[in-house]
Amino acid sequence: MNAQNSSCGLSGHEDPHKKQDLEIRECLGHIRNKILVMSGKGGVGKSSVAAYLSVSLAKRGFKVGLMDVDLHGPSIPRMLGLRGTIGPGSKDGKASPVPYLPNLDVISIEPLMGEDRDRATIWRGPLKIGVIRQFIADIEWRDLDFLIIDSPPGTGDEPLTVAQTIPDARALIVTTPQEISLADVRKSINFCRNVNMKILGIVENMSGFKCPHCGEAIELFKSDGGMLTAKKEGIAFLGSLPLDPLVVQSGDSGSMAILDDESSPFTRAFMDMAARVVREVEGDGAAGPGGSENSREVGGEVAPEPGSRILAVPV
Numbered sequence: 001m002n003a004q005n006s007s008c009g010l011s012g013h014e015d016p017h018k019k020q021d022l023e024i025r026e027c028l029g030h031i032r033n034k035i036l037v038m039s040g041k042g043g044v045g046k047s048s049v050a051a052y053l054s055v056s057l058a059k060r061g062f063k064v065g066l067m068d069v070d071l072h073g074p075s076i077p078r079m080l081g082l083r084g085t086i087g088p089g090s091k092d093g094k095a096s097p098v099p100y101l102p103n104l105d106v107i108s109i110e111p112l113m114g115e116d117r118d119r120a121t122i123w124r125g126p127l128k129i130g131v132i133r134q135f136i137a138d139i140e141w142r143d144l145d146f147l148i149i150d151s152p153p154g155t156g157d158e159p160l161t162v163a164q165t166i167p168d169a170r171a172l173i174v175t176t177p178q179e180i181s182l183a184d185v186r187k188s189i190n191f192c193r194n195v196n197m198k199i200l201g202i203v204e205n206m207s208g209f210k211c212p213h214c215g216e217a218i219e220l221f222k223s224d225g226g227m228l229t230a231k232k233e234g235i236a237f238l239g240s241l242p243l244d245p246l247v248v249q250s251g252d253s254g255s256m257a258i259l260d261d262e263s264s265p266f267t268r269a270f271m272d273m274a275a276r277v278v279r280e281v282e283g284d285g286a287a288g289p290g291g292s293e294n295s296r297e298v299g300g301e302v303a304p305e306p307g308s309r310i311l312a313v314p315v
Contacts, residue, residue: 081254
């Protein structure tokens with residue numbers, strides 16, 4: 001047999017893209033459920049939902065990974081108060097995610113930025129595509145029950161790359177009750193349908209405020225916009241989350257401690273929402289292996305060669 005024409009990978013001429021595709025498929029095969037947390041508009045609390053969902057699932061005993069693909073404005077590390085760094089894994093060329101809980105690991109671009117974590121990430125599509133694929137292929141994820149993916153708002157490179165690289169990912173769409181947010185939610189719904197991504201459901205965040213003095217519920221925006229949109233579109237409504245100043249304080253201080261306060265209306269609502277997520281996933285069956293050999297081409301642009309590992313962040 002001519003070694004040069006061999007496709008077994010032993011000839012020294014292995015296509016790096018095919019190698020990365022295989023690594024992605026192998027990684028995704030060990031992850032049962034992949035959930036993309038997305039929103040049509042910024043400022044609706046999408047990253048908070050992704051962070052709290054990851055922690056609440058981990059507290060339920062699930063093995064969870066949290067992947068932050070908001071490369072221009074990563075919020076997850078600061079919300080969680082992450083102090084660790086991404087180090088070498090046990091396998092050659094792999095990197096270890098940052099541990100947050102014994103059964104919750106996190107990957108984000110911020111721990112890779114060195115000491116200057118306020119440095120701007122000025123990347124175009126191909127670089128972002130390559131880094132997101134490396135977050136899967138080059139990170140030594142353990143066997144996971146859930147991979148929660150925090151995406152930037154909108155329907156650009158990042159959610160599109162996730163949709164094409166993880167074809168069995170399901171979308172959890174976050175909105176606030178007012179029409180200006182719901183209009184962009186409908187764009188997110190159409191995005192999911194165009195790329196054949198199943199929608200797990202809609203979460204309405206900042207849905208009213210409970211007066212700390214009299215206990216009366218105050219609707220700061222209109223009410224039930226998320227539920228009505230879900231009903232109209234034939235999508236599951238996963239719940240409403242009240243506005244709570246402690247959520248803001250927790251995020252700013254890098255603490256998820258509010259989830260331990262069972263008297264908090266936010267905590268009770270969030271735990272109910274997380275339980276619905278688990279029921280929706282279990283009712284649909286565990287997600288199987290994903291990945292696609294043709295997933296690296298996005299919007300007519302091709303990601304850079306996957307020869308360099310993510311520990312050498314492009315600048």
